[in-house]
Amino acid sequence: MNNNIDTRAPFFPNSKTAQREIDQAKKAQQLRRNTYERAQELNNQTAKDAKVTIPDSIRDFSRIKKAVDTAPEVNNQEKIAQLKAQIQAGTYQPNYDAIADKILASEY
Numbered sequence: 844m845n846n847n848i849d850t851r852a853p854f855f856p857n858s859k860t861a862q863r864e865i866d867q868a869k870k871a872q873q874l875r876r877n878t879y880e881r882a883q884e885l886n887n888q889t890a891k892d893a894k895v896t897i898p899d900s901i902r903d904f905s906r907i908k909k910a911v912d913t914a915p916e917v918n919n920q921e922k923i924a925q926l927k928a929q930i931q932a933g934t935y936q937p938n939y940d941a942i943a944d945k946i947l948a949s950e951y
């Protein structure tokens with residue numbers, strides 16, 4: 844098996860191996876770059892087509908969802924069971940002021 848790839852690091856900076864690696868790196872860099880005109884053309888095309896605007900309501904929803912997802916989970920089963928028991932026993936006393944405040948807050 845004949846392997847033409849030299850995997851040794853160029854110990855001597857002016858050696859043929861070092862120079863070959865430098866030449867290969869320069870050539871690869873030149874191949875990767877677009878010409879100035881092509882870069883301008885790509886910028887102009889993407890400037891027209893790639894604009895996206897996100898409404899503030901979507902951003903707010905995203906922030907709220909993130910806050911809810913990171914909040915610890917609340918288990919209200921015990922509280923609900925107590926309220927059901929009070930209602931069935933007839934001992935539940937609603938807070939009428941709090942109910943009125945909620946109604947007024949939802950109206951305005």
